[in-house]
Amino acid sequence: MRPGTTLLxxxxxxxxxxxxxxxxxxxxxxxxxxxxxxxxxRAKRLRVLxxxxxxxxxxxxxxxxxxxxxxxxxxxxxxxxxxxxGVAVVMVVTFxxxxxxxxxxxxxxxxxxxxxxxxxxxxxxxxxxxxxxxxPQINFSxxxxxGNAGGLIFVVGSVLIVSLGLPSVFWFLLTAALAAGFVAxxxxxxxxxxxxEDWTSAQRRRRQLL
Amino acid sequence: xLSKKELLILERLVAxxxxxxxxxxxxxxxxxxxxxxxxTLGRMEAKGLVESEQEKPVPGAIGLxxxxxxxxxxxxxxxxxxxxxxxxxxxxxxP
Numbered sequence: 001m002r003p004g005t006t007l008l009x010x011x012x013x014x015x016x017x018x019x020x021x022x023x024x025x026x027x028x029x030x031x032x033x034x035x036x037x038x039x040x041x042r043a044k045r046l047r048v049l050x051x052x053x054x055x056x057x058x059x060x061x062x063x064x065x066x067x068x069x070x071x072x073x074x075x076x077x078x079x080x081x082x083x084x085x086g087v088a089v090v091m092v093v094t095f096x097x098x099x100x101x102x103x104x105x106x107x108x109x110x111x112x113x114x115x116x117x118x119x120x121x122x123x124x125x126x127x128x129x130x131x132x133x134x135x136p137q138i139n140f141s142x143x144x145x146x147g148n149a150g151g152l153i154f155v156v157g158s159v160l161i162v163s164l165g166l167p168s169v170f171w172f173l174l175t176a177a178l179a180a181g182f183v184a185x186x187x188x189x190x191x192x193x194x195x196x197e198d199w200t201s202a203q204r205r206r207r208q209l210l
Numbered sequence: 211x212l213s214k215k216e217l218l219i220l221e222r223l224v225a226x227x228x229x230x231x232x233x234x235x236x237x238x239x240x241x242x243x244x245x246x247x248x249x250t251l252g253r254m255e256a257k258g259l260v261e262s263e264q265e266k267p268v269p270g271a272i273g274l275x276x277x278x279x280x281x282x283x284x285x286x287x288x289x290x291x292x293x294x295x296x297x298x299x300x301x302x303x304x305p
Contacts (some may be wrong), residue, residue, distance in 0.1 A: 002272065002273050004273075004274075008274075018252075020251070022248065022251070022252035022255065023248040023249055023252050025274055025277070026230075026231050026232075026248050026251075026276065026277040027244070027248055029273065029274035029275060029276040029277065030230070030231060030232045030244070030276065032273035032274060032277055033232070033273070034232070036273070051244065054245075055244045056243045058245035058246075059245065059249075062245065062246060062249050063249075159301055
């Protein structure tokens with residue numbers, strides 16, 4: 001049997017298709033190529049086998065973090081746990097039931113270490129405190145503009161600044177300014193007429209539209 | 211942004227031509243490891259920096275065909291841009 005054949009059978013259980021094609025297959029191809037190159041040198045062949053199998057098991061640890069190889073949304077931790085479980089099963093089958101006890105003991109020890117580390121160095125995501133101040137952004141619609149020359153200068157200046165900063169909205173601003181001019185002209189005419197009516201009726205009160 | 215390993219791989223592939231993963235490990239002087247070289251190459255392939263193809267099967271050969279890697283045009287451009295960038299930065303930070 002060619003070296004790596006068993007690993008190829010195990011691979012689909014532990015890795016996704018893309019990872020197998022781009023990482024596992026080339027790794028095993030290298031192993032087989034080196035094994036063939038060793039020819040009859042038994043020591044060299046054993047060394048190649050040991051190195052090849054060690055690399056394969058290392059891939060189990062690396063695979064969960066190779067996010068480019070997988071489009072699934074499950075977390076790397078879950079995949080690492082699944083991979084570790086797979087390794088544990090393979091080791092128990094390969095080396096016997098006593099290995100299970102060793103794995104449980106080692107796993108418990110590692111879990112305790114991780115827990116102790118987390119207790120000493122809790123990892124918390126920094127969250128900004130709730131904003132106490134209002135947003136500093138300028139809201140043009142809530143700005144009081146006087147109905148005089150100063151107000152006109154303010155409006156023209158604002159439109160100019162915005163159109164220089166955002167050239168893509170120039171035509172929108174121009175159309176809006178023209179429409180606003182027509183509305184303003186209509187309002188001015190309406191005010192003048194109603195004021196004249198008030199004066200003639202001797203009520204001397206100004207009507208306001210808004 | 212290129213990582214150290216990605217930069218090293220691109221440099222080797224541009225300088226030496228198409229290479230197998232194992233050849234990259236051997237020519238990296240210990241900077242690349244057997245266990246992670248294909249993961250790095252896979253990530254670079256996903257980014258479009260390198261491309262690969264399986265070696266042509268030799269008549270009578272058994273076993274899996276090996277994969278040979280070469281830089282893409284994007285990878286070569288990226289390497290040149292990176293070299294220019296680091297040169298400019300070195301010039302900027304010179305006392």
